[in-house]
Amino acid sequence: MKKIKPGFFTFWVENYKTSFLLLFLIILIGVASVIVIPKESSPDIKFGIISIATLYTGVNPQDIDSLITEKIENEIEDIDGVSKITSTSSVGLSSVTVEFENGINTRDALTDIKDAVDSLTLPTDAEDPIVQEISTKNELLFDALLYGPSEEYDIFTLTSLAIEMKNELEGKGGIASIDIGGASTNPLGGSSSGESEYEIQVLVSKAKLDNLNLSLGSIVSSIRTFNKNTPLGNYTIGDLEYDFRIEGELSDIKDLENIIVSGDGVSRVRLGDIATFQKEYPNQGIKSLGFYEKTGQNYVALSFNKQSGDNVFSVSKTAKAVLQDYIQTQPEFKELQVKYSQDLAETIIEDYKNLANTAIQTLVLVFVVIFLFVGLRESLITSILLPLSFFITFAVLNIIGISLNFLTNFSLVLTLGIAIDTIIVIIEGASERQKLGYSRKTAVILAVQDLKSPLISGTATTLVAFLPLIFLPGIVGKFLSFIPITVFATLVAALVLSLTLASALFYKLAAKKKIYHSDPAHEESLSDEEKAFLLEERVGKTERKDDKKNRREIVLEKISNGYFYVLGKFIHNKFSRLMAIAIPFVLLVLSFVFLSPSIGFTLFPASDEGIININIEAQTGTDEKSLEKFIPQIENTISSFPELKVYYVTVKGNSMSVYVELTDAIQREDDGLRDVFEVEEEILAGLDSLVSAGLKVEIATQANGPPTGAPVGVKLNAASSNDIGILKEVANDFKEYLVGVAGTKNVSVSSKDNPGQFVYRFDTQKLSFSGLTPDDITGGLRANLSGLSAGTIASQYEDNEIKVQIAEYKDSVSPTDIQNIIISTAQGQVRVGDYLDYSFEPALSSINRLDGKINISVESELENGTLPTDVQPLLEDFAASYNFPSGVSYSSGGENSENAALIQATVFSFFISLFLIFSILVLQFNSYTQPAIILYSVILALLGVNIGLFATGNPYSMTFGIGFIALTGVVVNDAIILIDRINRNLDRLNSNFAPGTLVLEDYVKGLVEAGKSRLQPIIVTTLTTVFGVLPLALQDPFWAGLGFTIIFGLVAGSAMTLFVIPALYYTIYLKKKMREGEIKIEE
Incomplete structure (x- = not known):
């Protein structure tokens, strides 16, 4: 060289x-x-999963399953690339999830699914199915928790102020949209902004209605008659043409009070004489927010979203400045404060x-x-x-x-x-x-x-x-x-x-x-x-x-x-x-x-993400008021931790969800405070009395990495829905076994217990003799129990529905009440109990299917330090030695099985x-x-x-x-x-x-x-x-x-x-x- x-x-x-x-x-x-370059917490990933959600209000799981879920599954199962179909039929909701094989174009699959669903004949009074792709795409900037003292700001007032804020701030400072209700999702997916539309409820006294020999239908007709604009035409005056119209739309609840619902020129009955009126946000639930050593704040959550592609740091900073400026300059907001949660820019x-x-x-x-x-x-x-x-x-x-x-x-x-x-x-x-x-x-x-x-x-x-x-x-x-x-x-x-x-x-x-x-x-x-x-x-x-x-x-x-x-x-x-x-x-x-x-x-190993989710569940059928009494104990337990950044409690139906966010993990370590797992254990210990009171308490830390299923579990299957009762008994045996295994927590069964159902059946001979059909009865019966829509009244930002219903049936109803309901028919007024008999029968809260088979999953989270390989083999051994009834089988569950x-x-x-x-x-x-x-x-x-x-x-x-x-x-x-x-x-x-x-x-x-x-x-x-x-x-x-x-x-x-x-x-x-x-x- x-x-x-x-x-x-x-x-x-x-x-x-x-x-x-x-x-x-x-x-x-x-x-x-x-x-x-765009900066995100999580990448935008299309999972190859499509969900189909269909609302059919008030219908029980069995009918949802047969009338909607099964039809959808049968129609889509032969679409190219489908690898798995899971479904849940619950009260008023059918939810079907379709997973596709790798390499399938999800956009084409979405079109195929929509076409297949559109070709189905579903019940006419069911909502149209909502078909959407599941992905991680998320333009959330942060959740702004608007809160104030409970004695000064009720949920309705806070939500009304939130609506005002939403309409004033959207489009300013890079804010693309604001969803009221927070980053949570409704049953159909998407934001829960529907909570921002209140309902005007007309609660009619049943006794007064019966005394006047009126029906809800007649009340609705009266409201609609008084709540409309009428065009009179276009006429020429001189050389110009003018429109003539009658302005008759209602603008306020007080206008409803003066509507005449009965009487002649001498004796008139106003709607206000037989009904009370209130504004209410549907499904709003009971909410409370707090911090370290501070509890009991009513709040409403607003999710601030950016445009796709915008810089999250600059938009977040500008959006917060716009928000703070608005609060400081509006008199009605002066006593309110804002706490940020799920702050993407901060994360x-x-x-x-x-x-x-x-x-x-x-x-x-x-x-x-x-x-x-x-x-x-x-x-x-x-x-x-x-x-x-x-x-x-x-x-x-x-x-x-x-x-x-x-x-x-x-x-x-x-x-x-x-x-x-x-x-x-x-x-x-x-x-x-x-x-x-x-x-x-x-x-x-x-x-x-x-x-x-x-x-x-x-x-x-x-x-x-x-x-x-x-x-x-x-x-x-x-x-x-x-x-x-x-x-x-x-x-x-x-x-x-x-x-x-x-x-x-x-x-x-x-x-x-x-x-x-x-x-x-x-x-x-x-x-x-x-x-x-x-x-x-x-x-x-x-x-x-x-x-x-x-x-x-x-x-x-x-x-x-x-x-x-x-x-x-x-x-x-x-x-x-x-x-x-x-x-x-x-x-x-x-x-x-x-x-x-x-x-x-x-x-994936556990990590300290500083977020704890708690779900507290009472027996199916328990109302929100019964659970509200437990909120102070929950708040006193959680607010005592110095690691706490913010928590909020939401009560809906028979369950309470609690979101707990701790301060940054590194900051906690520097301050000598506990990690998220230690806090989780102490919270669970502090809520032990709730378990003694008959409530089911599940607590879990939020995990890092991609979403996975429960660490351990088993899937129990039956070919026919007729075997679901036996399937539930087997599931309870597996649940009892898992509860007794060291290291397990939050053991759950996918099919929840239900106190039962009242099943009504027609006496067809009496119907025929009276010249009636089932529809003559059921239409009026549903109207009495669920109420009727009577149009809308426009407010500043939206049209609010008027709902007329029997006051006594708003919160509860008994079988005797239903028997005594009087319904107006073409043959005159009839009593429901004369044509319907009822019996009390077992009921399901939901029906789950996996690739067409009835399925119940028994799953468990694990305590920190316990691995799936410590528990899953024990569960497999128990299943192998279990004497399964005819028609029932099992397959392995848990994260390792799901990701086999x-x-x-x-x-x-x-x-x-x-x-x-x-x-x-x-x-x-x-x-x-x-x-x-x-x-x-x-x-x-x-x-x-x-x-x-x-x-x-x-x-x-x-x-x-x-x-x-x-x-x-x-x-x-x-x-x-x-x-x-x-x-x-x-x-x-x-x-x-x-x-x-x-x-x-x-x-x-x-x-x-x-x-x-x-x-x-x-x-x-x-x-x-x-x-x-x-x-x-x-x-x-x-x-x-x-x-x-x-x-x-x-x-x-x-x-x-x-x-x-x-x-x-x-x-x-x-x-x-x-x-x-x-x-x-x-x-």
Whole structure:
């Protein structure tokens, strides 16, 4: 090698000014991309799920199931791509969920579903089905909780003020829309803004109505008569035409009071004489909000939404300013206050603070490690190149339309430890060559030329290891697909930068060296031409003597020489070689036998998101007033926690939901406060008296990551709805069993208990004798019980419905009341009880189906520290030994069962990745043996992973899987470079010496020298990767399994690379050459 030939890799050094111009361009584009790229908490993911919701008010689950749900299921089950259909029929509502296979165009599927549903003939008085796609798309900015003292602001007043605010602020300050009712959803999906439309209720006294011999229909007719505008026509007066009309629409409740409903000119009865009037928001429920040591505030929630694509930070800031200004300038709002909840901008800012802190800590640790092992300027160069790879990633993500979200942010943190490995290899390689006496320019070019092939192969193996994540099925798979995209961009950017701009940076920033270090072992492997070139490069430099070396160089040289000596002895000893190969494998097998059962498995680990959801349920049929008395106890328990940020209680029907939001997890840790799991346990203990009072209390922390089902469970199935009673009995047996298993909580059955139903049946003979039909009775009966619409009265912002109903039947009704209802028919007035008899029968609160079969799921959440693998096998054993009645069967439930396809695909993907990695290595080395050696070292790294997970208490999980993929990339990369160096050394020996003159010892020296040359780079990359991932492992329990997988696996993998690979290479490859006679046996 007399001169370095010009080419692509020398261009960046020769034209370093162009390189620096490109560097600044990358910075500009990267910064611009960071500014403009959308920032979200969660990515916009289309799940391939479509929901169909149909309202049929007042109808029982059995009729909903037969009249609506079954028809919809039968119509859509043959649509292409349908993988699963689940449904729930409850009182007044049919809900069908359709899941599609991967790869199906959801937009086309949505059209097919709509067409199929539109073709059905459903009951005429049922609402039209609402068909919509389920996705994570969310333009929420924040929930503004408008609250004030209960004695001054009732719910109606607060909601009225919220409506006023909504209409005044929408369209201002980037506020696209405001939903009243908060971020919760109604039964049909979408926002609950329907709660903002109040109803004008006309509550008619039944006794007065009967005395006047009137019906609700006649009252409605009177209201409609007085509540209409009448056009009189268009007439000409003079030369102009004018419209003539009668303005008769009502404008206020007081107008209703004066409507004449009965009487003649002498005696008239006004509506106000027989009815009372009130405004009420339907389904509003009872609400209360509070904070630490402050309770009992009435509130209304307003969800502020932005336009798609708007910057969440600027719009959120502006929207809050507009909101605060409005409150301060409007007199009616002066006593009210606002508390923000589910603040997306705040959440994202915290995410980026954590990302920035992790990145800074990583860069500092990497800087220190490289400084200690390589040098100050080299650490500066590395610290410049790593952020550049991130800038390129930001630009790529922005171009392909992917936002910055918790998954891309995590991927960036993950690639810190992998990308730095690629960069360090070049910088450390150039530094080592410079120490030998090469100039900066020559050193970095030689490093790039020598290491480019193994680096490209190493990066390719890492990329193909992540590649299968793009194709994983299900909701979790769609979430995980964002990880490889980000990893690809970052690693390719790091590789390109390492092979291009790194050369220019090293050339201009690395210190000039006037001294060099001799390395006899390395120099022996050089050809005469290469030795001459090295001597030429050393001209004007002096050799550094041992007494002139600094402490760092002395320590590193001692480590290097010590490894060289140990490896040499180790390679020559057959027993040591065989033990090095066999013992790690035996220990790996033992770790799976003895440690893995204790490690356990969960799909995603728990993490402290600071949100607790509590659901408190009374027996079906319990009214809201009966539950209201428990609110003070709930509030006193929750408000006593200093960790509390805000809570709010909502009572609807027979259940109470409580949302508890704690202060930021890092802030709580800094203040010495408890984590979310400790608070959860104490809240549950504080609500124990509610359980004693017969209420069912379920409490759960909000999880990070993609949505998954309950951790453990079982699905009970029956072919016919006739078996549902038996199915419920079996479900109760399974529930009782799960309640008794240690570590379970919130054990639930999908079919709720119901106190029963009153079933009325017609006496058809009496109907026929009287000349009546069932419709003559049922129409009037429903009108008496549910009321009738009598038009609307326009308010400032909306038209409010007038609903006329019997006052005595508004809140409750008895079977006797129904029997005594008088209905006006064409045959005169009739008593309901004369034509209907009733009986009390068992009832269902809901009917669930899975792919057409009646289904009841028994599920359980788990206490913190309990894994699904601790409980699910016990439940499976119970099911296997259970004596199921005829017609009833079971299938496994829980998150592992629900995601069985995902887990199977992940395992399959792992083997596909191994095959692709092996193929790349075969292409790199033109050998089967050497790739097998590399993969053996990767598999042995699992020994360190198992020990690490067991020692830190982290289970196997999807994050462990991602960590092992990342680990594979780093270990393979180091192994590739080592074997490449061994091959180069042995090839040089073969080219520098005549055939037959070399003996085994010469090859052993080449092998050991290769190990020595890779010792420092492997130590540096191991330490930088370990310290790069350590902050992630320590700060976030959700990603701890991933972090410790990489940390412990890399330590073990590096040891395998340094000792097992040389032993295997000698045992397999050199021994083969000896057998083939290519190497002389004598030593």
